[in-house]
Amino acid sequence: xxxxxxxxLATIFAFSFWTQDFLxxxxxFTLKNYQEAFSDPxxxxxxxxxxxxxxxxxxxxxxxAFPIAYFVSFHVRPERKAFWVFxxxxxxxxxxxxxxxxxxxxxxxxxxxxxGLLWLGLIDEPLTFILYNSNAVVITLAHAFAPFTILxxxxxxxxxxxxxxxxxxxxxxxxxxxFFRVTLPLAMPGVIAATLIVxxxxxxxxxxxxxVGGPDGLMIANMIQTQFLKLNNAPMGxxxxxxxxxxxTLISLVFLFANRRFLK
Amino acid sequence: MSSIISLSxxxxxxGDYHALRGIDLEIKQGEFFSLLGPSGCGKTTLLRVxxxxxxVSEGVLLLDGxxxxxxxxxxxxxxxxxxxxxxxxxxxxxxxxxFGLRKKGLSKADMAAAADEALTMVGLAGYGSRAxxxxxxxxxxxxxxxxxxxLKPKVLLLDEPLSALDKKMREQMQSELRRLQRQVGITFxxxxxxxxxxxxxxxxxxxMFEGEIAQMASPQELYRRPATRRVGEFIxxxxxxxxxxxxxxxxxxxxxxxxxxxxxxxxxxxxxGARATADVVGLRPxxxxxxxxxxxxxxxxxxxxxxxxxxxxxxxYYEVTLEGSSTPVTISMKxxxxxxxxxxxxxxxxxxxxxxxxxxxA
Amino acid sequence: MNWLRLYAIxxxxxxxxxxLLLPVFSFNDATVxxxxxxxxxxxxxxxxxxxxxxxxxxxxSLFIGLSSATLSTLLGICAARASTRYRFPFxxxxxxxxxxxxxxxxxxxxxxxxxxxxxxGFSLTSWTVIMGHTLICTPFAIAILSSSFxxxxxxxxxxxxxxxxxxxxxxxxxxxxxVTPGIVASFLIAFTISMDEFIIAFFLxxxxxxxxxxxxxxxxxxxxxxxxxxxxTLLILASLVLLSIAEYFRRRGIxxxxxxxxxxxx
Numbered sequence: 001x002x003x004x005x006x007x008x009l010a011t012i013f014a015f016s017f018w019t020q021d022f023l024x025x026x027x028x029f030t031l032k033n034y035q036e037a038f039s040d041p042x043x044x045x046x047x048x049x050x051x052x053x054x055x056x057x058x059x060x061x062x063x064x065a066f067p068i069a070y071f072v073s074f075h076v077r078p079e080r081k082a083f084w085v086f087x088x089x090x091x092x093x094x095x096x097x098x099x100x101x102x103x104x105x106x107x108x109x110x111x112x113x114x115x116g117l118l119w120l121g122l123i124d125e126p127l128t129f130i131l132y133n134s135n136a137v138v139i140t141l142a143h144a145f146a147p148f149t150i151l152x153x154x155x156x157x158x159x160x161x162x163x164x165x166x167x168x169x170x171x172x173x174x175x176x177x178x179f180f181r182v183t184l185p186l187a188m189p190g191v192i193a194a195t196l197i198v199x200x201x202x203x204x205x206x207x208x209x210x211x212v213g214g215p216d217g218l219m220i221a222n223m224i225q226t227q228f229l230k231l232n233n234a235p236m237g238x239x240x241x242x243x244x245x246x247x248x249t250l251i252s253l254v255f256l257f258a259n260r261r262f263l264k
Numbered sequence: 265m266s267s268i269i270s271l272s273x274x275x276x277x278x279g280d281y282h283a284l285r286g287i288d289l290e291i292k293q294g295e296f297f298s299l300l301g302p303s304g305c306g307k308t309t310l311l312r313v314x315x316x317x318x319x320v321s322e323g324v325l326l327l328d329g330x331x332x333x334x335x336x337x338x339x340x341x342x343x344x345x346x347x348x349x350x351x352x353x354x355x356x357x358x359x360x361x362x363f364g365l366r367k368k369g370l371s372k373a374d375m376a377a378a379a380d381e382a383l384t385m386v387g388l389a390g391y392g393s394r395a396x397x398x399x400x401x402x403x404x405x406x407x408x409x410x411x412x413x414x415l416k417p418k419v420l421l422l423d424e425p426l427s428a429l430d431k432k433m434r435e436q437m438q439s440e441l442r443r444l445q446r447q448v449g450i451t452f453x454x455x456x457x458x459x460x461x462x463x464x465x466x467x468x469x470x471x472m473f474e475g476e477i478a479q480m481a482s483p484q485e486l487y488r489r490p491a492t493r494r495v496g497e498f499i500x501x502x503x504x505x506x507x508x509x510x511x512x513x514x515x516x517x518x519x520x521x522x523x524x525x526x527x528x529x530x531x532x533x534x535x536x537g538a539r540a541t542a543d544v545v546g547l548r549p550x551x552x553x554x555x556x557x558x559x560x561x562x563x564x565x566x567x568x569x570x571x572x573x574x575x576x577x578x579x580x581y582y583e584v585t586l587e588g589s590s591t592p593v594t595i596s597m598k599x600x601x602x603x604x605x606x607x608x609x610x611x612x613x614x615x616x617x618x619x620x621x622x623x624x625x626a
Numbered sequence: 627m628n629w630l631r632l633y634a635i636x637x638x639x640x641x642x643x644x645x646l647l648l649p650v651f652s653f654n655d656a657t658v659x660x661x662x663x664x665x666x667x668x669x670x671x672x673x674x675x676x677x678x679x680x681x682x683x684x685x686x687s688l689f690i691g692l693s694s695a696t697l698s699t700l701l702g703i704c705a706a707r708a709s710t711r712y713r714f715p716f717x718x719x720x721x722x723x724x725x726x727x728x729x730x731x732x733x734x735x736x737x738x739x740x741x742x743x744x745x746x747g748f749s750l751t752s753w754t755v756i757m758g759h760t761l762i763c764t765p766f767a768i769a770i771l772s773s774s775f776x777x778x779x780x781x782x783x784x785x786x787x788x789x790x791x792x793x794x795x796x797x798x799x800x801x802x803x804x805v806t807p808g809i810v811a812s813f814l815i816a817f818t819i820s821m822d823e824f825i826i827a828f829f830l831x832x833x834x835x836x837x838x839x840x841x842x843x844x845x846x847x848x849x850x851x852x853x854x855x856x857x858x859t860l861l862i863l864a865s866l867v868l869l870s871i872a873e874y875f876r877r878r879g880i881x882x883x884x885x886x887x888x889x890x891x892x
Contacts, residue, residue: 204731
């Protein structure tokens with residue numbers, strides 16, 4: 001099991017320092033791939049876009065999810081909580097591929113949203129800013145990862161001893177101040193977990209950018225795939241993979257560090 | 265009677281940690297024996313060594329004369345009542361009790377009869393078909409007992425079996441366990457951190473600190489003649505007063521005791537090795553008593569001032585200082601209709617008896 | 627409070643909107659997926675029955691899903707028991723590495739496996755996909771099973787041994803029945819992940835595509851879309867059935883051990 005994972009990762013790492021000429025792999029050590037990845041504007045743009053989109057998705061999902069988690073944890077009667085959690089997780093059990101594709105169908109020029117709005121007479125011509133760009137990618141991914149964000153935040157909120165909130169009010173804080181001084185800090189581990197759970201898979205997502213992203217919404221995973229399967233440039237693909245892993249690791253470490261601070 | 269359990273030179277190491285430091289112990293057939301000590305003293309480890317859940321690093325364990333080295337737990341003639349009771353939650357009460365009988369090669373009917381009998385013995389007749397997880401704490405305790413006793417072990421091991429129960433239930437189970445032990449005649453070894461529980465239930469008690477047995481004696485002996493200051497402090501309440509040795513004769517040693525004056529202690533009262541080294545004497549709260557107005561002293565008398573008191577209904581615990589001493593001394597007095605409860609600051613007299621002074625071994 | 631409830635409802639609509647479109651358009655009598663609706667039909671479902679490639683992909687996916695679920699659950703049982711019961715050297719780094727796929731973008735798992743398989747000269751078959759899926763499912767299996775194993779009172783096993791059972795008897799009579807709900811949950815989740823996984827299958831699959839890879843290939847043809855919608859509807863139904871089975875086992879597990887029902891699945 002260990003080998004199954006460690007060997008491939010080591011190989012990728014090694015590959016990233018080699019070069020490929022058609023089908024022959026040159027095993028001399030070089031940093032050329034990394035230099036190219038950083039100097040070529042296409043790669044730079046794609047990497048930057050991947051991080052920005054993943055960041056935007058993360059912020060949008062977490063911000064949208066928090067009130068839901070809060071609502072279920074604090075305002076739903078205990079015996080109905082399981083039902084709400086169930087309700088939130090059901091859509092997640094549909095094929096991810098299909099859900100991404102459905103957003104394409106919804107947001108498209110002749111799609112469900114446009115045709116629906118036209119049919120209802122709310123717009124005169126189809127909206128174009130919603131498909132084949134970064135917005136579409138953000139919307140689709142935010143939808144796909146919703147349960148993953150709600151659940152950890154919900155669990156963190158559930159763990160909060162309700163008497164702490166009463167204590168805060170007893171000590172003279174109002175509802176809003178109590179939320180910011182007690183509830184939110186205590187829910188932070190959940191928020192951070194949610195952030196990581198969304199950020200890591202989104203930065204490496206392939207399906208959504210491919211389906212709804214259009215040329216301006218492509219991300220690093222698409223480029224890695226192109227390098228490996230289309231351009232036969234495995235070393236370049238490997239270098240991009242290593243860069244993606246590095247980005248994920250760095251950002252995870254930052255958040256884990258932040259988490260440790262909150263847990264203290 | 266012969267020893268059912270015999271431990272000699274038992275050592276147990278966990279890496280660098282020395283959990284048991286040379287335990288020697290003989291437990292007689294039919295005895296109710298307690299291992300008493302604060303948490304981390306090694307009492308549970310010792311029990312698990314006897315059960316076979318921990319191997320010893322050094323030393324010999326004989327169970328009914330047989331060496332238990334390399335005998336696994338499931339082959340030992342011991343059974344255990346776990347602190348958490350470890351009732352199998354997916355089985356019924358009856359299945360739990362009959363669990364160990366399967367290996368005995370009994371017929372189904374015999375197994376059921378034995379299980380029923382065991383359940384009746386612990387006062388749970390008719391509970392056999394209940395789901396185990398629907399039981400209360402006290403009932404789980406009884407099932408755990410029945411499950412272990414039904415196998416008729418030579419030794420029953422009890423790991424803090426009462427610590428999870430509330431006070432009332434605990435007191436009830438204490439007397440019931442005692443009754444059960446007399447009824448079945450099996451040797452019980454009880455691990456507890458509760459000194460009162462150990463005193464109430466046991467024939468003999470081993471007090472353990474830091475992996476060693478500090479004293480092994482009957483409850484009375486342990487309470488009246490604690491071997492060390494630490495044992496005295498751990499069991500019940502004990503006052504300590506400074507003492508200076510002033511002279512020795514054939515029959516007695518004299519001490520000058522803080523606040524009490526000269527005291528002659530008979531030689532039989534002294535533990536071995538105490539003669540030259542004692543610099544402190546111990547006094548139980550009931551060894552001193554307050555002389556109320558109109559009462560004539562029957563022993564020696566000292567002056568004292570009431571500093572504080574705690575009223576318990578049937579008893580009052582006074583904290584007094586003796587004349588010429590600043591050490592607080594606790595005195596327990598039964599509350600009688602004819603006795604007032606003294607207020608703070610009251611000057612009074614207390615009486616005491618030389619025979620109740622405790623001298624510790626070095 | 628009322629604002630929050632309103633928001634929650636809007637959010638649920640957002641969550642369910644795409645999913646609800648599946649059944650709507652799978653019964654719509656038109657090749658274009660757009661409003662207004664064009665009348666009721668079941669022909670898209672009938673069409674599904676006649677596509678051999680789809681049946682092959684489905685069989686292949688089921689085989690891969692069952693194999694990966696079995697393998698990852700078995701590995702999960704070993705790992706969860708080892709990590710909750712025993713101490714061993716380098717425990718933290720070993721467990722960390724096993725759990726790594728949880729935090730690794732799938733594309734990276736996919737390409738690195740691909741590169742190694744190519745280098746070693748293996749050909750791509752269903753087994754290479756099973757390997758990849760086992761790799762990503764095992765962390766989930768471990769996470770689920772660890773919580774099952776951790777919830778067990780350690781003295782239960784000792785009690786069984788104390789009452790005369792062997793180590794293996796104690797494990798099979800006491801531990802296994804008590805963690806069965808966890809095993810079922812782990813199996814179902816691993817199966818679902820494997821059935822749904824696209825990118826690793828896309829990279830590692832040989833001649834026989836899995837269901838998601840097949841669907842992906844169909845998405846390019848607009849006239850296939852209604853039947854894809856019908857297929858999606860069937861898949862939702864299937865996962866709801868699986869989910870209900872999982873929930874049933876979870877409840878039964880809770881009833882058996884008498885623990886309090888502390889929330890939903892996962």
